Amino acid sequence: MRIGVLSGGGDAPGLNAVIRAVTKTAIFKYGWEVTGIIDGFEGLLTPTKTRQLTSWNTRGILFVGGTILGTTNRGNPFAHKIVVNGKEIVEDMSSVVLANIQELGLECLVVIGGDGSLKIGDGLMKLGVPVIGVPKTIDNDLMATHVTFGFRTAVETATDALDKLHTTAESHQRVIVLELMGRYAGWIALEAGMAGSADVILIPEIPFTMEKVAEKLEERKKGGSKSSIVVVAEGAKPVGGHMAVIEKAADGYALRLGGMGEFVASEIAKHTSFETRVTVLGHLQRGGSPCPYDRLLATRYGAAAVELIAQKKFGQMVSYQPPVISSVPLESAISNLKLVDPEGELVKVAEGLGVSFGR
Numbered sequence: 001m002r003i004g005v006l007s008g009g010g011d012a013p014g015l016n017a018v019i020r021a022v023t024k025t026a027i028f029k030y031g032w033e034v035t036g037i038i039d040g041f042e043g044l045l046t047p048t049k050t051r052q053l054t055s056w057n058t059r060g061i062l063f064v065g066g067t068i069l070g071t072t073n074r075g076n077p078f079a080h081k082i083v084v085n086g087k088e089i090v091e092d093m094s095s096v097v098l099a100n101i102q103e104l105g106l107e108c109l110v111v112i113g114g115d116g117s118l119k120i121g122d123g124l125m126k127l128g129v130p131v132i133g134v135p136k137t138i139d140n141d142l143m144a145t146h147v148t149f150g151f152r153t154a155v156e157t158a159t160d161a162l163d164k165l166h167t168t169a170e171s172h173q174r175v176i177v178l179e180l181m182g183r184y185a186g187w188i189a190l191e192a193g194m195a196g197s198a199d200v201i202l203i204p205e206i207p208f209t210m211e212k213v214a215e216k217l218e219e220r221k222k223g224g225s226k227s228s229i230v231v232v233a234e235g236a237k238p239v240g241g242h243m244a245v246i247e248k249a250a251d252g253y254a255l256r257l258g259g260m261g262e263f264v265a266s267e268i269a270k271h272t273s274f275e276t277r278v279t280v281l282g283h284l285q286r287g288g289s290p291c292p293y294d295r296l297l298a299t300r301y302g303a304a305a306v307e308l309i310a311q312k313k314f315g316q317m318v319s320y321q322p323p324v325i326s327s328v329p330l331e332s333a334i335s336n337l338k339l340v341d342p343e344g345e346l347v348k349v350a351e352g353l354g355v356s357f358g359r
């Protein structure tokens with residue numbers, strides 16, 4: 001048996017831990033061969049880019065950030081972009097991918113990805129490729145799993161940043177705004193904001209008004225607090241307003257978000273007497289060594305993916321449904337995003353503690 005493994009979409013801490021677990025379980029437990037696909041689905045176009053994975057070359061990578069296989073979030077073979085005579089055209093290259101999978105002798109493909117890559121995996125499955133999905137994204141926005149690997153590390157990194165911002169904000173009596181990733185979901189902002197004791201947390205799921213944000217900051221000042229910390233998810237938006245988008249695809253999909261932190265900080269300066277500063281944490285949330293929780297989760301996901309192959313349960317995504325790792329059909333895994341419930345327990349706990357969501 002020869003299986004292929006690839007990482008698609010944005011990287012996340014723990015990718016290498018999955019690759020290692022898939023490789024070691026496949027080799028030690030089942031005696032299979034493992035082919036690593038380089039640069040996500042792009043490695044399955046012609047010429048193919050692959051490397052044989054062994055227990056030897058996957059040694060020492062459990063705690064290493066990034067992915068030894070490389071990845072891209074712009075390599076969709078069903079809508080492959082090429083430039084011809086200076087003009088961008090979009091082509092369906094899925095038949096090339098199918099032919100190359102056959103040529104490489106891959107009997108199954110393990111796709112480690114977020115919603116975008118898992119959708120591509122599902123598309124290939126429908127064309128007859130046996131696919132197993134592994135849920136990855138720091139955004140934690142996949143409905144069919146309790147948590148994606150990479151998320152806890154991102155929350156740790158963001159919380160660490162908040163701890164540091166508190167001290168400098170206090171020294172200078174400033175309001176410091178921290179913009180965090182998460183795309184359309186506010187999980188990183190909500191959990192890091194709560195763990196890092198933010199005073200205001202703005203998330204996509206709860207549109208905010210600047211009046212409410214300013215009111216909270218002034219109230220804190222009156223109560224004797226010299227400084228405040230405002231966490232802004234990159235996808236947050238004002239009531240009746242829009243998310244801050246840096247780059248859009250032709251179909252309107254937001255390829256890159258960013259700028260809401262700057263907007264909120266300048267509005268705070270306008271609405272209050274506070275001096276403000278902004279920190280955009282950006283890709284620091286994606287890099288670095290996975291925390292122990294993510295190492296363990298990623299290892300369990302990788303091993304479970306191999307078990308699904310052994311049971312010939314293709315078209316499934318491994319899923320953490322505490323306390324066990326089980327699986328769900330890929331199709332259902334990608335059908336809905338998991339968003340923060342504006343009336344959910346976490347939000348209510350935060351509001352009970354006096355945190356403002358700007359509503």
Ligand code: F6P
Pocket residue numbers: 010073114137138139181182183234256257286
């Ligand atoms: O989906 C993960 C993520 O880090 C999002 O939180 C963020 O919006 C996006 O990817 C950034 O992508 P890129 O690496 O292309 O800037």
